[in-house]
Amino acid sequence: MSGAVGTGAAPAPVLEPLAGGVTTTPGIRAAGIAAGLKPSGKPDLALVAAEEPVAAAAVQTRNQVFAAPVAVTRRHVADGRARAVLLNAGSANACTGEEGLRTAEDSAAAVAAALGCAADDVLLCSTGVIGVPIPREPFLAAIPRAVAALRDDAAAGDAAARAIMTTDTVPKKAAVRVSDASGSCVVGGMAKGAGMLAPELATMLCVLTTDAPLAGAALQQALQQACATTFGRISVDGCMSTNDAVIVLATGTAAQPPSPASVQAGLEAVCARLAEAMVRDGEGASRLVRLRVCGARSEDDALGLARAVADSVLVRTAIAGGDPNWGRILAAMGASPVRFDPSRVAVRVGDVTVCRGGVVAPFDPAAAAAALAPGDVDVTVDVGAGDAEATMLFSDLTHEYVTINAEYTT
């Protein structure tokens, strides 16, 4: 998951895992409450807030059908500053027309009024079924309660992470301390994912917080880079959604911050942990597949091949069946635009080589089955053309995935 940082002369930063999530960063408060948007009555409204407007950046879906909160956030983050992020589950507020947009704008204004900041210092994220109008009254009415519930402790960060869950089965949080010769900072984060995860972000929401002093274009670039090597290298179903967003709030209060490169390493580390948690909790997933494509002419080539394999429903169903059907891996790569020589390809599942020189290698079926047992599965594809490599994480495609997605709105 690395390769993007530490490529300069600077020594690699030390990354120390911390407990908690968004509130692990000093000066960040969070809340998670039930606003009545989920029919289950479970928590569905999260708020993450700094003590004043701070540096902010966002990476959002490139889907041309984008949700109202995506439109509002795009406008509000344009100045590179924000105080708070309001997130809701229970409605994506996508394909909801003018009314959805007005409700989104009014929700930002409501947060601003309660916090005492400008409406354009409030960013928005929504997740849920597309096309379902967001229930305006309970949504807006709950906002003052969410502001009143803001706390800076780990429990508050956990409550916020739980409030954005949809088909997620576990809340997703991560935090690290990043240290180098210059100093240290904290990066915290929370995310929801589970379904519709694609290389280009998909029905995933993520809020990162840090006390590092990155701002403006530098913060935006660090965030984009961190996303590219983490959320950009996972796949659950290859679908890009209408609501995807990764937002970072950077307070800049760290007394002795590390270098910008180290901050980015910290952002990347938190994103990597959240990305892995998303795939592990992918809808119906029984296996987390770590696919390493090596021996490629370039990292782009390696990534293109890895993506073709990770998005293949035939590969993903074969893996759900514990089946070392390496021919489907070659077929998926062959259908991609990346050129390679099939007769130089080797495929390993765990330590078991199942294909060498593009043809079947004699292997022990029991050993291959063990390497493909539910849990973590390592697959390595060596294309025998060079030194570049890339790794993607993806989940298998199970009956349970079909059940979840066949019954999601009904």
Add this chain to the structure above:
Amino acid sequence: MSGAVGTGAAPAPVLEPLAGGVTTTPGIRAAGIAAGLKPSGKPDLALVAAEEPVAAAAVQTRNQVFAAPVAVTRRHVADGRARAVLLNAGSANACTGEEGLRTAEDSAAAVAAALGCAADDVLLCSTGVIGVPIPREPFLAAIPRAVAALRDDAAAGDAAARAIMTTDTVPKKAAVRVSDASGSCVVGGMAKGAGMLAPELATMLCVLTTDAPLAGAALQQALQQACATTFGRISVDGCMSTNDAVIVLATGTAAQPPSPASVQAGLEAVCARLAEAMVRDGEGASRLVRLRVCGARSEDDALGLARAVADSVLVRTAIAGGDPNWGRILAAMGASPVRFDPSRVAVRVGDVTVCRGGVVAPFDPAAAAAALAPGDVDVTVDVGAGDAEATMLFSDLTHEYVTINAEYTT
């Protein structure tokens, strides 16, 4: 499924469905026998032969990982002539190296020896698991038996169609008589499909026969056009395989043939029937979805949007659940490169409008559920931008699909 033919001044040809398949064409014999390649012992070797070398053309997979029979056929059809097509199930003979290639070449030579023609007048198709060596001895030993079994009756055509089945549950055959003011000809065909069907041909094999006098570049072009508007507009799982091939043998014996445009209409009609049969028999499919995207600026736009929807596993699982989750349709279109205005989109399932102006339309859930019941489902997306349209056929993604694909080799 049309629009490609009859665009000139010529009157549309009359297409009369006929019984049978490849042997409905005069002068074509076929056979289907058991060579012992399928563990079940079911028929697995098919042969289709003309009485002498005739005009031939092929459309093959563009996957850079291609099977040995694809390589051999490419060479043998280069001169635009062939006498016979040998097809086997039970092994794809893909990713099988030099040995696989030698066996494929030897099988062509064996057919040629038994028929009394040149080896390069024999074309090859294989289907089955990738990477499994084709059992050389039983395969080659069965070929004289297949030649001896050649008959020109409907039963022989049916036997050939059955011998190429893998996960297909029914044999796929079609035939038509094409007539216009100039004369008439017959087009017959057989295919296997069921899984790995993608817009660009996938684990599908198809042999067409006709007594029309088309040859050379004209035959190749007619075949490509017929494929583009039929096999090119279906999707079962969006995966392009290593073995896909559509081959036509054109004897040219029709006494008074119709115009070339009419012949192409006949090829297209047979391909359309076989394509629909493939989707209907798609692995685990409970629904055949006929998706019409209309109101597009161009046919390419309409097709691009239709393809994005047809390939979306989220759309396909929602339909498997009978769920009018139109938001996933918009999200899939929005992630495609085709530009459109989401606020002008309308979506209908059957006659029930579920989305209008890009937002939910009030609809009767019971009527929508009825329109999405198992069987044939019509979905119409109007993008409100122009007059062009395109139709794609796809299957829903069910539990049964996962079961079939998780257990295919084991």
